[in-house]
Amino acid sequence: TxxxxxxxxxxxxxxxxxxxxxxxxxxxxxxxxxxxxxxxxxxxxxxxxxxxxxxxxxxxxxxxxxxxxxxxxxxxxxxxxxxxxxRGGTEGLVYDPVPYFWSEQFGRFVQYAGHHGDADEMVWRGDPSGAAWSVLWLRGEEGPREGPAGGDEGGRGAGRLVALLAVGRPRDLAQGRKLIERGVALDRERAANAAVPLKAAAR
Ligand SMILES: Cc1cc2nc3c(=O)[nH]c(=O)nc-3n(C[C@H](O)[C@H](O)[C@H](O)COP(=O)(O)OP(=O)(O)OC[C@H]3O[C@@H](n4cnc5c(N)ncnc54)[C@H](O)[C@@H]3O)c2cc1C
Incomplete structure (x- = not known):
């Protein structure tokens, strides 16, 4: 309206x-x-x-x-x-979750996991003008990968997934949440390819 x-x-x-x-x-x-x-x-x-x-x-x-x-x-x-x-105050559980929320906005299913305040880089997955896409936030830089001859292979290295916003891509959210929990580093190029399952971008 x-x-x-x-x-x-x-x-x-x-x-x-x-x-x-x-x-x-x-x-x-x-x-x-x-x-x-x-x-x-x-x-x-x-x-x-x-x-x-x-x-x-x-x-x-x-x-x-x-x-x-x-x-x-x-x-x-x-x-x-x-x-x-x-437990009566002895050896209490520590609360340190991967924060999560979902919402419905303008007919779209929006989900977010993690906390991206200290992220170093944002990676788009899919076209944001479309109905389904995700954004990943990565932290840390492994630097360029070395080629067999010791030279720069041109790869952009990996970053640890710290947060993710998924619009109409609940699978990205489900897989990403687990990757965030485990502190897994992602290959940037594979992570940016929406046709590749997110878990397959794990290093
Ligand atoms: C408009 C809106 C949209 C939201 N949308 C989403 C969403 O899409 N997804 C999502 O994950 N979260 C959403 N949230 C956030 C979510 O609703 C809150 O995080 C959640 O309700 C917090 O629960 P709570 O029990 O901590 O606090 P509350 O639900 O705020 O409960 C606190 C209660 O304590 C009472 N209270 C306060 N002071 C006193 C007092 N002195 N004495 C007695 N009682 C008192 C209040 O009246 C209230 O009933 C939204 C919040 C708002 C306002």
């Missing part, structure tokens, strides 16, 4: 409303207002945990503190907390 308008207001993003926790002993981030959870989703107050949109946690996988506003995070975090409560 096309609607004529003089001005369009777009509201993007959200901030945790945690002001009411002031003075409770629960540590809050001065930067984004999130409850500062540790790697087991514990807060600074004993026996108090934090999950979902209000809580950030340190991710070893991505080397930074993550504040994730997605449904899947609000489902998976509580599982870790329930397990840790049942």
């Amino acid at each position: 096309t609607l004529p308008a003089d001005a369009v207001v777009v509201g993007i993003g959200a901030r945790p409303a945690t002001g009411w926790l002031a003075g409770s002993g629960v540590e809050i981030s001065a930067e984004d207002g999130s409850v500062l959870a540790d790697e087991q989703l514990r807060t600074s107050v004993p026996d108090v945990y934090a999950v979902g949109d209000c809580a950030s946690f340190p991710s070893t996988r991505y080397g930074s503190r993550l504040l994730i506003h997605h449904w899947d995070n609000a489902l998976q975090g509580p599982r870790t907390v329930a397990e840790n409560i049942a």
Whole structure:
């Protein structure tokens, strides 16, 4: 539908409303207002945990503190907390997921996995003007491959897959999510070829 308008207001993003926790002993981030959870989703107050949109946690996988506003995070975090409560505080599970969300936009199935803040390179898979395509974010550079004579073979090396956005390509998402979890490096040329299954681009 096309609607004529003089001005369009777009509201993007959200901030945790945690002001009411002031003075409770629960540590809050001065930067984004999130409850500062540790790697087991514990807060600074004993026996108090934090999950979902209000809580950030340190991710070893991505080397930074993550504040994730997605449904899947609000489902998976509580599982870790329930397990840790049942374990009675000893050898708790660490929460370090590959973040994931899906959405339907304009009749298209949109899925995202990972976190691409620190990625070095973006690789297109398919034509973005079409109905189905993906974008990959890679990190790290192995450098050009050497040819048999020791010279540069012209290959652009490999990068580790850290995130992926798939539009109408759920197979890319399913395979990519596993590759991200395992920290697998991809061959750039094969990864950019939408006719090659993504898992076949693994180095
Ligand atoms: C418009 C919109 C579209 C979205 N689309 C997607 C999507 O397509 N895919 C996706 O993965 N995610 C999407 N999300 C994000 C997803 O909905 C959230 O990540 C998820 O709901 C977070 O769950 P939660 O339980 O942490 O928080 P919430 O669902 O926000 O639940 C928190 C609850 O706590 C209550 N509350 C707050 N303060 C207090 C208080 N002081 N006392 C008592 N109760 C309180 C609130 O009323 C609320 O019911 C969308 C969010 C929005 C707003």
